[in-house]
Amino acid sequence: MKRNVLIIGAGGVAHVAAHKCAQNNILLGDIHIASRTLSKCQAIIASIKEKGNQRGPGQLKAHQLDAMDIEATKKLIRDTNSQIVLNLGSPFLNMSVLQACIETGVAYLDTAIHEDPAKVCETPPWYANYEWKRRDACRQAGVTAILGVGFDPGVVNAYGRYGMDAYFDTVDSIDIIDINAGSHGRYFATNFDPEINFREFTSTVWSWEDGKWKANAMFEHKKEWDLPVVGKRTAYLTGHDELHSMSANLGVPNIRFWMGFGEHYINVFNVLNNLGLLSEKPVRTAEGLEVVPLKVVKAVLPDPASLAPTYTGKTCIGDLLKGTKNGKPQEVLLYNVCDHEEAYKEVGSQAISYTAGVPAVAAAMLIADGVWDVSQMVNVEELDPRPFIELMNRIGLPTRVRDARGDRDLDPFAECPELSERETLGKVVVD
Known part of the structure; x- marks a missing residue:
């Protein structure tokens, strides 16, 4: 049995996932939420407590993290003793978080295909450009990685x-x-x-x-x-x-x-x-500022x-x-x-x-x-x-x-x- 969940991201989907993990923490164990903006993670925890959605005892903790930093993500996985990582942040993070999971031997899940910020709508099949290139690495490490497990995809x-x-x-x-x-x-x-x-x-x-x-x-x-x-x-x-x-x-x-x-x-x-x-x-811009x-x-x-x-x-x-x-x-x-x-x-x-x-x-x-x-x-x-x-x-x-x-x-x-x-x-x- 795998226990303790690290949720990466603090947007709307991560908010829902944190609530549902807390509702089922008797099975899932400690729940950790990490994002670049610590206050967003703390707000999710406050919402869980306000709704009374934590069913059993266990940690419910917020962390600050730049998930593009593979080493920092690996350290947080180990420090929290997390065995399941829910990558619910931007799809720009997928390959970094996936690599951290492979190197620490923990399960990985996401809800969207990886995206390169400099590219839009890549040549199909899109998964072959990124995630599927890590299939052998997952198998060799014995890592479960379930891709695109939201609603659509999922x-x-x-x-x-x-x-x-x-x-x-x-x-x-x-x-x-x-x-x-x-x-x-x-x-x-x-x-x-x-x-x-x-x-x-x-x-x-x-x-x-x-x-x-x-x-x-x-x-x-x-x-x-x-x-x-x-x-x-x-x-x-x-x-x-x-x-x-x-x-x-x-x-x-x-x-x-x-x-x-x-x-x-x-x-x-x-x-x-x-x-x-x-x-x-x-x-x-006319003022010399570079913006996207x-x-x-x-x-x-x-x-x-x-x-x-x-x-x-x-x-x-x-x-x-x-x-x-x-x-x-x-x-x-x-x-x-x-x-x-x-x-x-x-x-x-x-x-x-x-x-x-x-x-x-x-x-x-x-x-x-x-x-x-x-x-x-x-x-x-x-x-x-x-x-x-x-x-x-x-x-x-x-x-x-x-x-x-x-x-x-x-x-x-x-x-x-x-x-x-x-x-x-x-x-x-x-x-």
């Missing part, structure tokens, strides 16, 4: 794997649909780090079509989806992290990601982009965490799989609905952060009790999704399924008790 990867094994003989397409039908009441804001949010949409949009990568422009393709609870919503074809691993691991010819955007968001985004204000490249336009925009927009108190409405995120079963066409939607107000009541967060933070903690719990402690690097779809989905049902993110039989709560073990013929469910499927 839960949607598990939905893809589970759906294939539970309901289909062949799958032709997986459409991942992410709809935020909530309202934060601000003129314009992003639901997570504005810098990371905008970088997703300012370059080529990659989708997996007919077994190969297809380049598109942002907002080039849109489609109306009719989803549970949130109803009919327009979503746009968008590039996203999970496509870069699912395309390699699932053998499905068509995997696409669709994200909902309102017309107001699109208009503001286009104005900022057309003015060059979303560029990651430095410019020099994207960082300036980030500085003037609301902190995503500040949206939580007034956020209303719900999110709906899921996978729509199409294929065949027993020679007949089959369509299945696996999804979750999360309420902004309920998330705020429980942990002081909005639903976007909640849906990313809860899965990361579920994965940490599965590592702690040995179910997902696989001593190598994997993406979520390479693991048995059943304990993951079942655990999330219990700790805050219940899954539902909609198919020809109706719309119902998903009991993943009841609906798929055995391995499929592919013999991938219930075991790691990497070489």
Whole structure:
């Protein structure tokens, strides 16, 4: 059993994860939170205590850390006796934190693909440019590294794997649909780090079509989806992290990601982009100051965490799989609905952060009790999704399924008790 968790980062997702770790600290042990800004870590701890979310005895401690400093990160891991590291800071940190975990022999988890600050939207499969280059090192060190274990990426990867094994003989397409039908009441804001949010949409949009990568422009393709609870919503074809691993691991010819955007968001985004204000490249002002336009925009927009108190409405995120079963066409939607107000009541967060933070903690719990402690690097779809989905049902993110039989709560073990013929469910499927 692995115990004691080090959370790196102090943003919205780290906030949620710290609350959920504290709720489950009887299994997870001491909880440490580290960031460059110590006061943010201390504020999270104060929030946990205010909500009464620490279930058992144990340390709940804040630390100051520059996680780009591998040696400093290694020292903190050792000083805190942490055996599981949740990297929930900027994706610019991934490779540094991962290396520190490899060298100290502790488990590593993150919720997004690594990014180079100087590059936007890299050549797919993106994971091959960074994390996957450390596969051998993880295996040799016996280190469990689970990549992209938020909601998307993360839960949607598990939905893809589970759906294939539970309901289909062949799958032709997986459409991942992410709809935020909530309202934060601000003129314009992003639901997570504005810098990371905008970088997703300012370059080529990659989708997996007919077994190969297809380049598109942002907002080039849109489609109306009719989803549970949130109803009919327009979503746009968008590039996203999970496509870069699912395309390699699932053998499905068509995997696409669709994200909902309102017309107001699109208009503001286009104005900022057309003015060059979303560029990651430095410019020099008339006063001789060198600034990065994207960082300036980030500085003037609301902190995503500040949206939580007034956020209303719900999110709906899921996978729509199409294929065949027993020679007949089959369509299945696996999804979750999360309420902004309920998330705020429980942990002081909005639903976007909640849906990313809860899965990361579920994965940490599965590592702690040995179910997902696989001593190598994997993406979520390479693991048995059943304990993951079942655990999330219990700790805050219940899954539902909609198919020809109706719309119902998903009991993943009841609906798929055995391995499929592919013999991938219930075991790691990497070489």
